[in-house]
Amino acid sequence: xxxxxxxxxxxxxxxxxxxxxxxxxxxxxxxxxxxxxxxxxxxxxxxxxxxxxxxxxxxxxxxxxxxxxxxxxxxxxxxxxxxxxxxxxxxxxxxxxxxxxxxxxxxxxxxxxxxxxxxxxxxxxxxxxxxxxxxxxxxxxxxxxxxxxx
Amino acid sequence: xxxxxxxxxxxxxxxxxxxxxxxxxxxxxxxxxxxxxxxxxxxxxxxxxxxxxxxxxxxxxxxxxxxxxxxxxxxxxxxxxxxxxxxxxxxxxxxxxxxxxxxxxxxxxxxxxxxxxxxxxxxxxxxxxxxxxxxxxxxxxxxxxxxxxxxxxxxxxxxxxxxxxxxxxxxx
Amino acid sequence: xxxxxxxxxxxxxxxxxxxxxxxxxxxxxxxxxxxxxxxxxxxxxxxxxxxxxxxxxxxxxxxxxxxxxxxxxxxxxxxxxxxxxxxxxxxxxxxxxxxxxxxxxxxxxxxxxxxxxxxxxxxxxxxxxxxxxxxxxxxxxxxxxxxxxxxxxxxxxxxxxxxxxxxxxxxxxxxxxxxxxxxxxxxxxxxxxxxxxxxxxxxxxxxxxxxxxxxxxxxxxxxxxxxxxxxxxxxxxxxxxxxxxxxxxxxxxxxxxxxxxxxxxxxxxxxxxxxxxxxxxxxxxxxxxxxxxxxxxxxxxxxxxxxxxxxxxxxxxxxxxxxxxxxxxxxxxxxxxxxxxxxxxxxxxxxx
Numbered sequence: 001x002x003x004x005x006x007x008x009x010x011x012x013x014x015x016x017x018x019x020x021x022x023x024x025x026x027x028x029x030x031x032x033x034x035x036x037x038x039x040x041x042x043x044x045x046x047x048x049x050x051x052x053x054x055x056x057x058x059x060x061x062x063x064x065x066x067x068x069x070x071x072x073x074x075x076x077x078x079x080x081x082x083x084x085x086x087x088x089x090x091x092x093x094x095x096x097x098x099x100x101x102x103x104x105x106x107x108x109x110x111x112x113x114x115x116x117x118x119x120x121x122x123x124x125x126x127x128x129x130x131x132x133x134x135x136x137x138x139x140x141x142x143x144x145x146x147x148x149x150x
Numbered sequence: 151x152x153x154x155x156x157x158x159x160x161x162x163x164x165x166x167x168x169x170x171x172x173x174x175x176x177x178x179x180x181x182x183x184x185x186x187x188x189x190x191x192x193x194x195x196x197x198x199x200x201x202x203x204x205x206x207x208x209x210x211x212x213x214x215x216x217x218x219x220x221x222x223x224x225x226x227x228x229x230x231x232x233x234x235x236x237x238x239x240x241x242x243x244x245x246x247x248x249x250x251x252x253x254x255x256x257x258x259x260x261x262x263x264x265x266x267x268x269x270x271x272x273x274x275x276x277x278x279x280x281x282x283x284x285x286x287x288x289x290x291x292x293x294x295x296x297x298x299x300x301x302x303x304x305x306x307x308x309x310x311x312x313x314x315x316x317x318x319x320x321x322x
Numbered sequence: 323x324x325x326x327x328x329x330x331x332x333x334x335x336x337x338x339x340x341x342x343x344x345x346x347x348x349x350x351x352x353x354x355x356x357x358x359x360x361x362x363x364x365x366x367x368x369x370x371x372x373x374x375x376x377x378x379x380x381x382x383x384x385x386x387x388x389x390x391x392x393x394x395x396x397x398x399x400x401x402x403x404x405x406x407x408x409x410x411x412x413x414x415x416x417x418x419x420x421x422x423x424x425x426x427x428x429x430x431x432x433x434x435x436x437x438x439x440x441x442x443x444x445x446x447x448x449x450x451x452x453x454x455x456x457x458x459x460x461x462x463x464x465x466x467x468x469x470x471x472x473x474x475x476x477x478x479x480x481x482x483x484x485x486x487x488x489x490x491x492x493x494x495x496x497x498x499x500x501x502x503x504x505x506x507x508x509x510x511x512x513x514x515x516x517x518x519x520x521x522x523x524x525x526x527x528x529x530x531x532x533x534x535x536x537x538x539x540x541x542x543x544x545x546x547x548x549x550x551x552x553x554x555x556x557x558x559x560x561x562x563x564x565x566x567x568x569x570x571x572x573x574x575x576x577x578x579x580x581x582x583x584x585x586x587x588x589x590x591x592x593x594x595x596x597x598x599x600x601x602x603x604x605x606x607x608x609x610x611x612x613x614x615x616x617x618x619x620x621x622x623x624x625x626x627x628x629x630x631x632x633x634x635x636x637x638x639x640x641x642x643x644x645x646x647x648x649x650x651x652x653x654x655x656x657x658x659x660x661x662x663x664x665x666x667x668x669x670x671x672x673x674x
Contacts, residue, residue: 002190002219004178006342007291008170013381015165021158025451029158048567050452056562076473076570078465079518085168086442086457095462097566105566108458108466116518121473135158137452163455165446169381169437174344206391207346213364213394215350 336627
């Protein structure tokens, strides 16, 4: 058997998908374009943000939309000290579960913070919007801590 | 109504993922030999076992490893072909061009390669061809060390003999 | 109902980088090993074949089809595939045998995760509108889950480190393990955080490799004349993809699957649980209601080496191995899929 050379080749795999949103996700994303956050009400009355098409327990279609605040509190978080290339931030940041004012179910987004010790569960945060929202979850550039560091 | 007020119905969600591909042991052996200008098939270590070009590590018919290497010829037979009328992105080859399933003499399955220096309309199953190699200094770990295959002046191979020629081809 | 049992299992070493071996080359030795255990020569000698793998891990489209080249599928065989851990390939095979369409099945799972950036590749299995577009990695999701438990007083970082130390120590007895050694809770707690509150040691390593298994009816096992462990219960349950709507401090779906599989119907001598993160082993111990009488993850578990798409079926194999060796009479194997233990399978195995 011949002795082969170890052959390696970096490559990038690309999937240039366009996704249909459907009416529920579409309504949420349309809201984001207007700097508004819209949730919807689950069968048990809880407000879910971002909205879901069907209730995970009852499988009912969910169509009662509820506007919520772009401010909320951190429910849990992870500190990313070494952001990955794909991550939305280049400097260390936190991923967080954030319960927005008016919502019951937390959503996942990133939180900008100068250092890990600045972040805590229960801390209040507010969405920082990109300059030109286009209807993507990333129209919220990140959440920022609301100056209760004092 | 302006676009601003339209309800969003679809979004672009491109996904790009980076990998570092490794070729596998059997393909690496094949490609390393190819860099030396040799087409080397593999078979499980039995004299009559089928020879695979290019090899992937197993004999798919038996599930056994292809431990044995067999040098095959750069002469081949057309097993099937198609005439392509659309360009290949980022490739200088101009349509119409011929892509063929070719079985090298000494191998038992076909690989895909280009045919050129041929009259497209005269390409046929059973036709004999030979590799046209790039200059040796350009050889790399790649099938395109062979630019293309061109017809040679040998009699056609009967359909039931395609994929069964020894490495010596039609010679006795 | 036809009684079904496990008769053969083999797993490759867990390697951080399998280097030159491609998928076929990873699979073939494991298939040869399980054929040998039951005295057959190829996939032609079983009635059904089912595999588990995910092409995205190595970024090779149709790698799962290339894997079939390891089987010797001439003449054609009955073959299927799940884009999941091979534990679910086993589940499909169990159904096939129960329905009487097969008496025996070969199952294999494989992954070469090292060519890609696994936590980022796995981000693309999340909600495609709300999460995948943010590229939330799986380690960060597990870290948020761990923090919920820590801050609710359900675990301590010391508990997590103890799970890791136990895994490393037990893995010393496992020649296929990637990470093993004597370490202490104190030493682990002295390591810096990685994705806080997780340390690197709380996270399973990225591994390349494959595993294979043969299951069959008890009648077939007797015909082959090989030792076996009966599958006396099997069930799997999934939770919502909305992480905010789940109780991440518990595994409701594992509890449901365990109840349906009958985990509590007898003593559990040994359990192998698929916990890619240390705190998840504690969640699973509680959800499966495992006490001090149960030897948990004697192989070291996946903290010692995690073959994506194979570790689930390997958990079943590790329990099988201990039952036929006479080290245990009854055991439980758990497999998981998705972020933060979203989807869980529980299998109960018992001696002949």
